[in-house]
Amino acid sequence: MAKMHRSGREGSIAAPAVRPSAVCAAVLLLAVSPVWLWPPSAAAAETALIPLPADSVVKDASMMLLSRSRIVMSEPALAPLAKVLAGEIWQLAGLRLATAEGAPREGDIALSIDASMGAEAYELSVGKTASVRGGTYAAAAMGTATLLQAMTIPSGGVAALPHMQVNDRPLAPYRGLMVDVARQRHSVETLKQLVVLCRWYKINTLQLHLTDDQSFTFPSRSMPGLATPGRQFTLDELTDLETYARDRGVAILPELDMPGHATAAVKGAPERLACDPPGRGTICAGNEDTYRALDTLVGEMCDVFKTSAYFHIGADEVSTAAWSRCRNCRAYMARNGLDGTKELYRHFIVRMNEIVKRHGRKMIVWEGFGKSGAVKIPADVTVMVFESMYNIAPDVLSGGHAVINTAWQPLYVTDGRKWSPQHIYGWNMYRWEHWAPVSPAFWRAIVVPQTDRVLGAQICAWDQNDPDEMPSLRQRLAAMAERTWNPHAGRNYADFAARLKVTDEKLDRLVGP
Numbered sequence: 001m002a003k004m005h006r007s008g009r010e011g012s013i014a015a016p017a018v019r020p021s022a023v024c025a026a027v028l029l030l031a032v033s034p035v036w037l038w039p040p041s042a043a044a045a046e047t048a049l050i051p052l053p054a055d056s057v058v059k060d061a062s063m064m065l066l067s068r069s070r071i072v073m074s075e076p077a078l079a080p081l082a083k084v085l086a087g088e089i090w091q092l093a094g095l096r097l098a099t100a101e102g103a104p105r106e107g108d109i110a111l112s113i114d115a116s117m118g119a120e121a122y123e124l125s126v127g128k129t130a131s132v133r134g135g136t137y138a139a140a141a142m143g144t145a146t147l148l149q150a151m152t153i154p155s156g157g158v159a160a161l162p163h164m165q166v167n168d169r170p171l172a173p174y175r176g177l178m179v180d181v182a183r184q185r186h187s188v189e190t191l192k193q194l195v196v197l198c199r200w201y202k203i204n205t206l207q208l209h210l211t212d213d214q215s216f217t218f219p220s221r222s223m224p225g226l227a228t229p230g231r232q233f234t235l236d237e238l239t240d241l242e243t244y245a246r247d248r249g250v251a252i253l254p255e256l257d258m259p260g261h262a263t264a265a266v267k268g269a270p271e272r273l274a275c276d277p278p279g280r281g282t283i284c285a286g287n288e289d290t291y292r293a294l295d296t297l298v299g300e301m302c303d304v305f306k307t308s309a310y311f312h313i314g315a316d317e318v319s320t321a322a323w324s325r326c327r328n329c330r331a332y333m334a335r336n337g338l339d340g341t342k343e344l345y346r347h348f349i350v351r352m353n354e355i356v357k358r359h360g361r362k363m364i365v366w367e368g369f370g371k372s373g374a375v376k377i378p379a380d381v382t383v384m385v386f387e388s389m390y391n392i393a394p395d396v397l398s399g400g401h402a403v404i405n406t407a408w409q410p411l412y413v414t415d416g417r418k419w420s421p422q423h424i425y426g427w428n429m430y431r432w433e434h435w436a437p438v439s440p441a442f443w444r445a446i447v448v449p450q451t452d453r454v455l456g457a458q459i460c461a462w463d464q465n466d467p468d469e470m471p472s473l474r475q476r477l478a479a480m481a482e483r484t485w486n487p488h489a490g491r492n493y494a495d496f497a498a499r500l501k502v503t504d505e506k507l508d509r510l511v512g513p
Helices: 020-029 076-093 137-150 188-200 235-247 263-268 288-304 321-325 327-335 341-358 393-398 421-425 466-485 493-511
Strands: 002-005 055-065 070-073 098-101 109-113 122-126 130-134 152-155 158-168 174-180 205-209 251-258 310-314 362-366 382-385 403-405 412-414 454-462
Touching (some): 070 076, 076 098, 076 109, 076 158, 076 493, 109 137, 130 137, 137 158, 174 188, 188 205, 188 235, 188 493, 205 454, 235 288, 288 341, 310 341, 321 327, 327 341, 466 493
Parallel strands (some): 070 098, 070 109, 109 130, 174 205, 174 454, 205 251, 382 403, 412 454
Antiparallel strands (some): 002 055, 055 158, 122 130, 152 158
16 A cells, blocks of 8 residues: 655655556456455555545455445535545546535545534545545535546546545645736636646635736625726625635635725716825725725625635735825824824724724735734734735744745736746745745745744736736646645655656546646
């Protein structure tokens, strides 16, 4: 048998390939039993999993999936996952499995939820049946992704699952992918492909950068003029996308970028969002009607994107010059005892945090605010540290905040600059680098001790054309997934690349090359 542990002490899984005669023997035995012994070690040899599980044992026997096999769920809440899994098995193996509730029979796949396991823990056990048990719906979904990666296809219309025992959970609770749909128009179909990519590699969050200077893509009902003509999604499209992602165990995190990066927003609703006189690209922070409008917008987005526990307000790269001239902002600073626009900026973050929490979410910002200020940024604001220029991870952590690593190098993917999967595989989520000398992280990598307050990491795809997203992300995201799920597995890049070749070929069947 082959064994894999988070400690990484075990060697690579290796064994001879399946002989054609063995496949013929398998076909003869299909009518007899769904349980069939694979040739020695072949099942273990072909079990290419990314990310590597925390603890797994793969044996030499296999369970055959046949046309009479079913996907059986323990409760109706798992019906969407059962349907998704059935569709994926059809795409991968050309095998149609029925779904049902009740007790599994030999050769069935059984899905269940056990809340005592923990939010992202799952167990996969394959013997006479294949059982996937997760602490939540999303955890069960991750277990089925492992099942699909382990599945082999000896011939059309049949598939095999190696006898295995997997007990798994991630090191990092946040594993994300961000896509910039505000600068470049994206189709819903491409976003659905990215959801499948996230599911495949156990990335639990897909952040949509919905607004920026270039366009406002969210269709607000309260302020219909906000949406940029020809660039906005419809509510039906976004609701459908949210359901599609939720069914696959992926949460969509909406980002409403403010108070900077807001040219499109100010243009779309100047009467509620603009300074007086108007300032390019910056929302007024001194008008109560502005805060009411933003409260409504946050609520509208939360009503569509129901799964994520977070809401992202951007809050980076804010030009506060307009606030210095704005009649409303100057009066607001005087009333609230704020000494200048820097303090107004920090105050804005505090007020938005109160709004976001009223809608039942935890707020995320980019690192834009500085280390010090009279207005204290609440510790319950989570910070994505990216450039290490406005604030660096050690200082953000010392302020009591949770941190998500979005380091420019190697986690940004743009048309002008991107890093290889091998580079990403050599990185870890406690390390920040930057390619530009203007950042302290250029001169020496910024490294923090391992702590639970580094929640994880996220690859950020900025300003990329729709057709470029999948080709540029699929292998890079796989590398980040393993480095955030099980970074202590002790494997090298060559081992990862061999597994990636197998999983990437299967991904072709799910989303296309």
